[in-house]
Amino acid sequence: MESLSPAIISVVPARLPSYRPNSNRNRKRFVRVHAENTRPPPSAGAAAIDYSDPQWKSMFQKEFESRFSIPHLTDIFEDAATLPSTFCLRMRSPTEDFADGYPSDEKWHGYINNNDRVLLKVIKFSSPASAGAECIDPDCSWVEQWVHRAGPREKIYFKPEEVKAAIVTCGGLCPGLNDVIRQIVITLEIYGVKKIAGIPFGYRGFADKDLREIPLPRNVVQNAHLSGGSLLGVSRGGPSVSDIVDSMEERGINMLFVLGGNGTHAGANAIHNECRKRRLTVAVVGVPKTIDNDILLMDKTFGFDTAVEEAQRAINSAYIEAHSAYRGIGIVKLMGRSSGFIAMHASLASGQVDICLIPEVSFNLRGPHGVLDHLKYILGKKGSAVVCVAEGAGQDFLQETKAKDASGNIVLGDIGVYLQQEIKRYFNEMGTPADVKYIDPTYMIRAVRANASDGILCAVLGQNAVHGAFAGYSGITVGISNTHYVYLPIPEVISYPRVVDPNSRMWHRCLTSTGQPDFL
Numbered sequence: 208m209e210s211l212s213p214a215i216i217s218v219v220p221a222r223l224p225s226y227r228p229n230s231n232r233n234r235k236r237f238v239r240v241h242a243e244n245t246r247p248p249p250s251a252g253a254a255a256i257d258y259s260d261p262q263w264k265s266m267f268q269k270e271f272e273s274r275f276s277i278p279h280l281t282d283i284f285e286d287a288a289t290l291p292s293t294f295c296l297r298m299r300s301p302t303e304d305f306a307d308g309y310p311s312d313e314k315w316h317g318y319i320n321n322n323d324r325v326l327l328k329v330i331k332f333s334s335p336a337s338a339g340a341e342c343i344d345p346d347c348s349w350v351e352q353w354v355h356r357a358g359p360r361e362k363i364y365f366k367p368e369e370v371k372a373a374i375v376t377c378g379g380l381c382p383g384l385n386d387v388i389r390q391i392v393i394t395l396e397i398y399g400v401k402k403i404a405g406i407p408f409g410y411r412g413f414a415d416k417d418l419r420e421i422p423l424p425r426n427v428v429q430n431a432h433l434s435g436g437s438l439l440g441v442s443r444g445g446p447s448v449s450d451i452v453d454s455m456e457e458r459g460i461n462m463l464f465v466l467g468g469n470g471t472h473a474g475a476n477a478i479h480n481e482c483r484k485r486r487l488t489v490a491v492v493g494v495p496k497t498i499d500n501d502i503l504l505m506d507k508t509f510g511f512d513t514a515v516e517e518a519q520r521a522i523n524s525a526y527i528e529a530h531s532a533y534r535g536i537g538i539v540k541l542m543g544r545s546s547g548f549i550a551m552h553a554s555l556a557s558g559q560v561d562i563c564l565i566p567e568v569s570f571n572l573r574g575p576h577g578v579l580d581h582l583k584y585i586l587g588k589k590g591s592a593v594v595c596v597a598e599g600a601g602q603d604f605l606q607e608t609k610a611k612d613a614s615g616n617i618v619l620g621d622i623g624v625y626l627q628q629e630i631k632r633y634f635n636e637m638g639t640p641a642d643v644k645y646i647d648p649t650y651m652i653r654a655v656r657a658n659a660s661d662g663i664l665c666a667v668l669g670q671n672a673v674h675g676a677f678a679g680y681s682g683i684t685v686g687i688s689n690t691h692y693v694y695l696p697i698p699e700v701i702s703y704p705r706v707v708d709p710n711s712r713m714w715h716r717c718l719t720s721t722g723q724p725d726f727l
């Protein structure tokens with residue numbers, strides 16, 4: 208039986224090697240310099256294509272188009288029947304005339320054509336030396352990369368009365384989960400779906416006989432967005448893919464909306480594949496949930512803005528504590544297992560941080576260029592200092608725990624506690640103690656409700672998830688790319704975590720704000 212273990216299910220798609228301008232080996236090859244924040248791991252590589260071939264551009268585009276094509280029910284059911292969409296944008300009040308649902312007979316519906324596309328990369332770099340350059344060939348030629356536009360289609364592949372939709376939220380909490388659940392339910396109801404169930408506590412809820420699915424009529428979700436967390440509950444780990452699909456078959460679920468991060472999406476993709484293997488008419492659609500903002504190809508994921516905003520309170524408290532103390536140092540730890548987006552953005556936004564430490568940028572603690580010497584300098588100059596550290600930063604300093612959570616994620620050591628101890632020790636050793644206060648607001652930040660801008664993002668993503676399912680797509684996820692909403696094949700967005708590029712303009716903006724040097 209296939210296990211839902213991270214080690215077993217590979218979703219890494221074929222990738223092209225990065226272009227290194229000075230490498231002869233690469234000069235003859237079809238290459239690609241990866242996006243700011245989206246560098247692949249060194250192991251990711253695939254067949255190279257000779258770009259001296261005059262056809263290289265069209266070949267690249269063809270390959271890109273096939274990588275970003277989104278799976279559809281007609282891939283396995285060629286003659287799948289369609290019906291006119293029951294989703295209508297011009298709505299009437301549901302009076303007695305429309306007691307059974309909204310009418311769909313207006314002339315203008317605002318539907319999306321299946322051939323509509325969104326441009327994934329919008330900057331034309333003129334040189335590989337340009338900041339953040341994403342070049343495909345050494346001349347940095349402009350190559351259009353189009354992805355599928357999200358939204359309601361004129362024809363749908365599911366009869367609303369035959370749909371049983373389920374929603375599941377997995378992984379850690381994130382502001383906005385309830386907003387997305389709510390919007391999925393509301394949109395399903397507009398299509399005319401009556402059977403909507405919440406799966407309790409993540410994938411676990413599919414197999415645990417003690418957990419009952421939660422009926423989700425509109426009145427249950429109406430005010431859900433007013434509080435943080437997930438009304439369905441979340442969990443890590445869980446049953447095998449085949450057990451999940453068995454359970455879906457037993458329950459008659461033919462639309463599954465999966466809210467979660469990289470791991471959850473790997474699971475969603477495996478569920479989609481298993482459904483195909485069993486030739487089930489099922490749509491599996493993901494909505495990326497990660498407070499860490501570590502999903503590829505998207506402007507951002509929901510909850511991230513809220514987290515950055517909420518982090519301001521902790522940073523400000525650290526600043527006040529530090530500033531009010533004699534030789535005070537405030538340390539704030541923020542989430543970010545492998546990427547430091549929250550710490551970077553929160554530091555930049557606050558303007559109160561003197562040192563920002565993220566997993567992507569190595570640092571020395573001791574020595575002439577170390578963090579501790581710089582803290583001594585700041586204390587001498589300003590009298591107090593604030594350090595903002597992402598949880599995944601500086602793990603080299605900590606003893607590896609070897610422990611893993613139920614999903615197989617490594618349990619990290621507490622860099623915040625370590626920094627506090629080391630900073631205290633350093634200043635004590637010098638005979639000039641510092642007053643060090645450590646704030647860990649991570650779970651407080653994660654539990655808040657979404658702010659207004661995340662609320663809107665959640666609403667649009669939730670709606671588009673439902674549109675995607677009714678349009679017959681499966682094994683897809685929804686995202687915002689260059690301010691437009693798109694459908695992407697799951698493997699493309701989770702092939703590796705999105706990380707901060709230390710050479711990016713954003714990281715340098717952050718450094719400009721903190722004034723910190725390189726700590727190496």
Ligand SMILES: Nc1ncnc2c1ncn2[C@@H]1O[C@H](COP(=O)(O)OP(=O)(O)OP(=O)(O)O)[C@@H](O)[C@H]1O
Pocket residue numbers: 211212213214215216377378379380409410411442443444445467468469470471472473474475477496497498613614616
């Ligand atoms: N490679 C994988 N294949 C199938 N299922 C997976 C895989 N990795 C994780 N999962 C399952 O997905 C669920 C969530 O995974 P995980 O705990 O890693 O959270 P996540 O979705 O990455 O979110 P977060 O951003 O909070 O870490 C778990 O039930 C886990 O068993």
Ligand SMILES: O=P(O)(O)OC[C@H]1O[C@](O)(CO)[C@@H](O)[C@@H]1O
Pocket residue numbers: 378379380468497498499542543544545598612
């Ligand atoms: O303690 P938990 O619930 O496993 O979640 C912690 C993890 O969640 C994340 O925010 C991802 O959602 C990571 O940055 C962090 O390591």
Ligand SMILES: [Mg+2]
Pocket residue numbers: 378468469470
């Ligand atoms: Mg994860």
